[in-house]
Amino acid sequence: MRVLPHLPSPSAKSGRKCLEATYLRSPSLKSGRGSGGGVWLLLTLLFAVLLLSALPVLAQEGGVTEDEVNAVAQRLFCPVCENIPLDVCGTPACLQWRAEIRTQLEQGQTPDEIVTDFVQRFGERVVGTPQDPTLRALSLLTPWLLAGLALVVAVETLLRWRRKQAAAIPAPAAETPLPKDDATYRERIEADLRARR
Amino acid sequence: MLAEVGFIATLLAFVAAGYAIVASILGARRRSERLVLSARNAALLVFPLLLAASGALLIGLTGGRYEISYVWQVTNPSTPSFYRFTALWGSQQGSLLFWNLIMSAFSAAALLLNWHSHRRLMPYVIAYTMATQAFFLALVVFLENPFTRYWATPAGQVIESVFMPAGARAPDPRILAESARGLNPLLRHFGMIIHPPMLYLGFTGFVIPFAFAMAALASGDLSTGWIKATRRWSLVAWLFLGLGLLLGGRWAYDVLGWGGYWGWDPVENAAFLPWLIGTAFIHSVMIQEKRGMLKVWNMFLVIFTFSAVIFGTFATRSGLISSVHSFAQSEIGFPMFAFWAVVTLVSVGLLLWRWNRGELRGEHAFTSLLGREALFVLNNAIFIALFFAIFWGSFGAPILSELFLNTNITLGADYFLQVTPPLFIALYLLMGIAPLSAWSATSLRRLGRALVVPALVTVVFVVVMFVTGTRSAGALFGYGVVAFAGIVALYEIYRGARARREGLHESWLRAVTALFARNRRRYGGYIVHLGITVIGIGVIGSTLFQSETQQTLARGESLALAGYTMRYDDLTFATGEDGRNMTIADVTVSRDGQAIDRLRPRQDLYPEMPMTIAGATSPFPGVDDFYVLLSGWSEDGSTATFKVYFNPLINLVWWGGLLLIAGTLVAAWKDEPLPARASARGRVAGSAEGVA
Numbered sequence: 001m002r003v004l005p006h007l008p009s010p011s012a013k014s015g016r017k018c019l020e021a022t023y024l025r026s027p028s029l030k031s032g033r034g035s036g037g038g039v040w041l042l043l044t045l046l047f048a049v050l051l052l053s054a055l056p057v058l059a060q061e062g063g064v065t066e067d068e069v070n071a072v073a074q075r076l077f078c079p080v081c082e083n084i085p086l087d088v089c090g091t092p093a094c095l096q097w098r099a100e101i102r103t104q105l106e107q108g109q110t111p112d113e114i115v116t117d118f119v120q121r122f123g124e125r126v127v128g129t130p131q132d133p134t135l136r137a138l139s140l141l142t143p144w145l146l147a148g149l150a151l152v153v154a155v156e157t158l159l160r161w162r163r164k165q166a167a168a169i170p171a172p173a174a175e176t177p178l179p180k181d182d183a184t185y186r187e188r189i190e191a192d193l194r195a196r197r
Numbered sequence: 198m199l200a201e202v203g204f205i206a207t208l209l210a211f212v213a214a215g216y217a218i219v220a221s222i223l224g225a226r227r228r229s230e231r232l233v234l235s236a237r238n239a240a241l242l243v244f245p246l247l248l249a250a251s252g253a254l255l256i257g258l259t260g261g262r263y264e265i266s267y268v269w270q271v272t273n274p275s276t277p278s279f280y281r282f283t284a285l286w287g288s289q290q291g292s293l294l295f296w297n298l299i300m301s302a303f304s305a306a307a308l309l310l311n312w313h314s315h316r317r318l319m320p321y322v323i324a325y326t327m328a329t330q331a332f333f334l335a336l337v338v339f340l341e342n343p344f345t346r347y348w349a350t351p352a353g354q355v356i357e358s359v360f361m362p363a364g365a366r367a368p369d370p371r372i373l374a375e376s377a378r379g380l381n382p383l384l385r386h387f388g389m390i391i392h393p394p395m396l397y398l399g400f401t402g403f404v405i406p407f408a409f410a411m412a413a414l415a416s417g418d419l420s421t422g423w424i425k426a427t428r429r430w431s432l433v434a435w436l437f438l439g440l441g442l443l444l445g446g447r448w449a450y451d452v453l454g455w456g457g458y459w460g461w462d463p464v465e466n467a468a469f470l471p472w473l474i475g476t477a478f479i480h481s482v483m484i485q486e487k488r489g490m491l492k493v494w495n496m497f498l499v500i501f502t503f504s505a506v507i508f509g510t511f512a513t514r515s516g517l518i519s520s521v522h523s524f525a526q527s528e529i530g531f532p533m534f535a536f537w538a539v540v541t542l543v544s545v546g547l548l549l550w551r552w553n554r555g556e557l558r559g560e561h562a563f564t565s566l567l568g569r570e571a572l573f574v575l576n577n578a579i580f581i582a583l584f585f586a587i588f589w590g591s592f593g594a595p596i597l598s599e600l601f602l603n604t605n606i607t608l609g610a611d612y613f614l615q616v617t618p619p620l621f622i623a624l625y626l627l628m629g630i631a632p633l634s635a636w637s638a639t640s641l642r643r644l645g646r647a648l649v650v651p652a653l654v655t656v657v658f659v660v661v662m663f664v665t666g667t668r669s670a671g672a673l674f675g676y677g678v679v680a681f682a683g684i685v686a687l688y689e690i691y692r693g694a695r696a697r698r699e700g701l702h703e704s705w706l707r708a709v710t711a712l713f714a715r716n717r718r719r720y721g722g723y724i725v726h727l728g729i730t731v732i733g734i735g736v737i738g739s740t741l742f743q744s745e746t747q748q749t750l751a752r753g754e755s756l757a758l759a760g761y762t763m764r765y766d767d768l769t770f771a772t773g774e775d776g777r778n779m780t781i782a783d784v785t786v787s788r789d790g791q792a793i794d795r796l797r798p799r800q801d802l803y804p805e806m807p808m809t810i811a812g813a814t815s816p817f818p819g820v821d822d823f824y825v826l827l828s829g830w831s832e833d834g835s836t837a838t839f840k841v842y843f844n845p846l847i848n849l850v851w852w853g854g855l856l857l858i859a860g861t862l863v864a865a866w867k868d869e870p871l872p873a874r875a876s877a878r879g880r881v882a883g884s885a886e887g888v889a
Contacts, residue, residue, distance in 0.1 A: 066746075066747035066749075067745075067746050067747055067748075070747055070840075075611075082607070083460070083462050083463065083607060083609070085455070085460075085609070087455075088453075088454065088455035123604065123605055124604055124605065124606045125605040125606055125607045126607075127607070127609075127611075128607065128609030128610055128611030128612055129608060129609075129611045129612050129615075130604075130606050132604075135598060135602070135604065138594065138598075139590075139594050139606065139608055140612065140615065140616070142593070142594070143582075143585060143586035143589050143590070143616045144616070146582060146585040146586065146589065147579075147582035147583075147585065147586060147620060150578045150579075150581045150582040150585070151575075151578050151579075151582065153578070154574055154575055154578030155575075158566055158571050158574060158575075162565075162566065
């Protein structure tokens, strides 16, 4: 599950600050009339979104297709939003980074070179598995070691239990005639079984 | 008044939970029936008190009482009535209160339903459920109180407090209404409305099996009583958690606009981890019930599941690893971490103490490595391995690299798609083999004979997939392994029904229904296996064969993808009831020149943030999906950019989810009692076996 845009963090504190700012700075505190700040905010946002939404349209004019840009962007995470791939991140910064990928592709850089360039600039967290050999080995080998350990423990436990059970089974004793009581029990069992049928 | 009512009710619930803990422990130690009953009554009182508190908050939300800070944060005058109701769990404070309400409902139901049948465990069950409840109530009362209000001080500051500070006055309600924030746009979707309650039901539901297990350890009643008492509770919690995961996936697919349903995000994984361990537990308890084995392991699993629930909650709400769910971050991180650590350590300590005293010895030993018990142990080992692999990728590696290597890393889908598939394959294989193996002992020859028919049907299935166009060896192998598990489930149902037909001369329908009625747990389990099979096929198809393109089209222009054509027809602008500005594209999807659907992908602009709504369709009803996103447009709408995905078999994920629900409900339902005569015969036979 991934989000395109940033989420605001409506924690109690930030909420209070926001309200405080609105309450204290709003002209309505003095005049007692409604504020027009919300309308301006909305208009600004509308303008920004129109501008941003037009970017992909404008961007397609070069020789590189959007699919080629996305193929590289898919391999990268947004450097500012955690855990959101660059190809689906809708922030202005990510739109710029995608435009940058397009430029790099147009300049003849390979996808691997572009990914390496992003890692050098923003660190290992922009790729899904680290490029640094030590970090990569640590990341990819550890789960296998843990899984192997779990399996070894399970198999060893089963074998140990089996050995213990084998040791616990006594050697078959010489067949002896059933005592009278046992014969009575056996008759009762047979009778019960006949009744069940 | 409303805030005071809510706060006092929450405070009283906290006091009642605290009293219940003390009274139940004293009652158990002094063997005082009066104290235990008093503890029970206090524990039962928590639910109505929290109902009153939640009701007060709901009245505030629906009545636009913006002086309550929570109401101000999650609603505004344009919020539709329906979303005012769901805003109860729209942010940290409200969702914690709601979490508490659900947990108290579970606790009350468990106490009422099990009071007489498991009387000896009850004082400890009260103590453990109420200890968990009291902790979460403390978070609400002291740290994340949804009933605080805004006050304007004479110095011109706005402060938050439940009760009016000296000299302060209530802010102007008009200004509060004008500045109110409104619900996070991402939460205004049907999937997100139901997804959190389902997850909370799953998370809090696991407190009941955990409390019973701990009660068994504390009381020394280590028979299978606690397992019998909690079987249905475990299944219900597991079902809700699974439903929560599925609905979350559906929400992501519809709203987030990246063409998929599972992004291996750490917070998604935080909910998936307890589900994995819970699944291992649901399987493992069967061995203890049937053979009296794995007593320590089952205790460990139930502790581990609950520990994963608390850890998941901590990770989600504390901002341990921030992600899309950051709306729920706050400063409760340390208390939650401390609670998680204490619960885990105390529980494991209690388990080790009993184990050390030799009180958890199995009643039987393993006799065969191919017996069902052994295969279940392997199944558990793989679940644990999967747990560690996902935990490592989501939390372990990023946290350790940051702490010790001073490097931030992200392990994304790349990592998970390298590490998890072999483990899932092993799980599906065992899901197919284990039902064919007998309890206690099975020879290789006998198991091999049982496998012949399902294996042949699987081969036929793979050949059909090949003939119908699947050429990837990996995909064919994956489909084969996954289908094998489902084929075995169907084969077992068929074998059971055939035996009834031959023995009792019943019709097929009668035989199948009687089979399910007589052993709902077993055959419900097979339906769950079928559901997991269908989900697996959907996951393989949509992961390996997803195709996508992003193109800018002029009006009337088309793009082609996976044999489909999509034409851009028009672009319109509209304003929603809640004030959102919508940009809506009209597109027509065709195949072989025939129009098969018209879609309306759109982008919504809220003052808070833009949101993309996908327009998805199913060209082949019920299986594939053609998924269109509107990514951009020119001002006059003459051109628009679309990101289009073709997701083959993706709808099987949702269809499989429905099967999983149906199967779990069947498994959790009480078995039909045997007719009197058969029952009496069974008793006779039982006594005979006992004698033997």
